Amino acid sequence: MQDKMFVSPDKYLQGAGLLERSAQYISPFGNKILLISDDIVWEIAGDKFAKYLSNEGFTVKRATFNGESSANEVDRITDIGQSNKSEIIIGLGGGKTLDTAKGVSENLEGTLIIAPTAASADAPTAGLSVIYTDDGVFDHYAYYKQHSDLVLMDTQVVAGAPVRTLISGIADAFATNIEAKATEKGFGATFNGRGGVPTQAGLAIASKCEETLWKYAYEAVISNQNKIVTPELDKVVEANTLLSGLGFENGGLAAAHSIQDGFTAISGEVHKLTHGEKVAFGTLVQLVLQETPHEELEKYLEFYTTLGLPVTLEQMHLDKITDEEFTKIGEKATDPNETMSNMPFTVTSDMVINGMKAASAIAHQFIQTHDIKPLFHNPVLGKISGPSIKD
Numbered sequence: 585m586q587d588k589m590f591v592s593p594d595k596y597l598q599g600a601g602l603l604e605r606s607a608q609y610i611s612p613f614g615n616k617i618l619l620i621s622d623d624i625v626w627e628i629a630g631d632k633f634a635k636y637l638s639n640e641g642f643t644v645k646r647a648t649f650n651g652e653s654s655a656n657e658v659d660r661i662t663d664i665g666q667s668n669k670s671e672i673i674i675g676l677g678g679g680k681t682l683d684t685a686k687g688v689s690e691n692l693e694g695t696l697i698i699a700p701t702a703a704s705a706d707a708p709t710a711g712l713s714v715i716y717t718d719d720g721v722f723d724h725y726a727y728y729k730q731h732s733d734l735v736l737m738d739t740q741v742v743a744g745a746p747v748r749t750l751i752s753g754i755a756d757a758f759a760t761n762i763e764a765k766a767t768e769k770g771f772g773a774t775f776n777g778r779g780g781v782p783t784q785a786g787l788a789i790a791s792k793c794e795e796t797l798w799k800y801a802y803e804a805v806i807s808n809q810n811k812i813v814t815p816e817l818d819k820v821v822e823a824n825t826l827l828s829g830l831g832f833e834n835g836g837l838a839a840a841h842s843i844q845d846g847f848t849a850i851s852g853e854v855h856k857l858t859h860g861e862k863v864a865f866g867t868l869v870q871l872v873l874q875e876t877p878h879e880e881l882e883k884y885l886e887f888y889t890t891l892g893l894p895v896t897l898e899q900m901h902l903d904k905i906t907d908e909e910f911t912k913i914g915e916k917a918t919d920p921n922e923t924m925s926n927m928p929f930t931v932t933s934d935m936v937i938n939g940m941k942a943a944s945a946i947a948h949q950f951i952q953t954h955d956i957k958p959l960f961h962n963p964v965l966g967k968i969s970g971p972s973i974k975d
């Protein structure tokens with residue numbers, strides 16, 4: 585039998601207005617804080633948070649994040665931390681800010697505090713970063729010795745963030761259980777860079793994540809549209825961040841994320857879409873590849889369509905790409921380094937391409953025969969035209 589592995593951050597805290605109650609949780613770790621945030625987040629939440637921390641007696645040095653989680657940016661901010669003898673590194677913002685903070689804290693051997701300002705993806709709790717080149721091209725995953733010491737999830741801040749970010753997080757989180765179940769079936773590896781097959785704990789968390797989203801996603805989106813923290817929004821923020829984060833790291837990724845990675849092999853309008861939106865389509869393709877029965881597939885299509893997530897090639901801006909580009913996506917998605925290898929059967933490049941076309945055609949049929957009123961109109965999706973992709 586293979587060894588099992590389970591990893592997690594040390595502490596996770598979630599609540600409305602949490603940032604401005606956080607001194608009690610931060611103070612055991614020291615006094616000198618390096619606060620990393622970009623200019624936009626600084627205006628919305630950073631300035632206020634820094635003032636609060638200063639009033640509580642902390643010494644706060646701000647490092648302005650330049651927008652790319654690259655090796656150079658990690659080194660640049662590490663230098664700022666070093667010259668200020670920072671003990672505590674706080675990343676405040678979106679995925680790339682948080683990924684940079686993780687690298688800086690590993691270099692400085694300081695306390696790492698992760699404070700997401702949206703529930704848009706499941707990276708905050710993970711012990712890894714996606715490192716890009718300075719020009720924003722994917723470079724590598726950096727796996728760290730330690731997970732974060734503290735994750736601070738302020739639901740009041742999330743309630744004020746754009747609805748599209750919450751829906752992207754729901755889509756990313758919705759893939760978690762589908763991929764974890766495939767990984768378990770395929771005796772695949774967890775996603776922490778050190779191998780190990782999923783624990784029952786990891787799989788149970790992934791399953792709870794999906795259950796929570798089926799029950800409360802729509803109410804959470806409506807709460808976010810009205811900028812209100814409700815019990816439903818609170819549950820979905822936890823699903824998007826903690827349950828999905830622990831679920832993917834300890835359950836493993838499979839086809840859905842490999843297909844999203846496949847899109848990086850081409851350029852074009854597909855990159856107007858967020859990580860979660862691309863994962864939504866990748867998930868649909870995985871469901872088709874693993875022969876999900878019609879009735880079940882329709883439940884997923886209803887869920888995605890109601891949330892304004894992309895289910896067709898047109899919506900993904902992929903309806904006019906060349907055969908060569910399809911091949912590039914298929915080949916990247918089935919690269920031996922991709923998590924496609926966690927699938928319980930061999931998936932070839934042609935299967936990915938056919939799966940994308942089939943998923944889109946099935947979604948067309950669904951949209952024509954069902955009267956779905958989306959909760960959210962995503963202006964970035966391509967328009968669906970004609971009765972089917974063949975016409």
Ligand SMILES: [Zn+2]
Nearest residue numbers: 705706756863
């Ligand atoms: Zn993801």
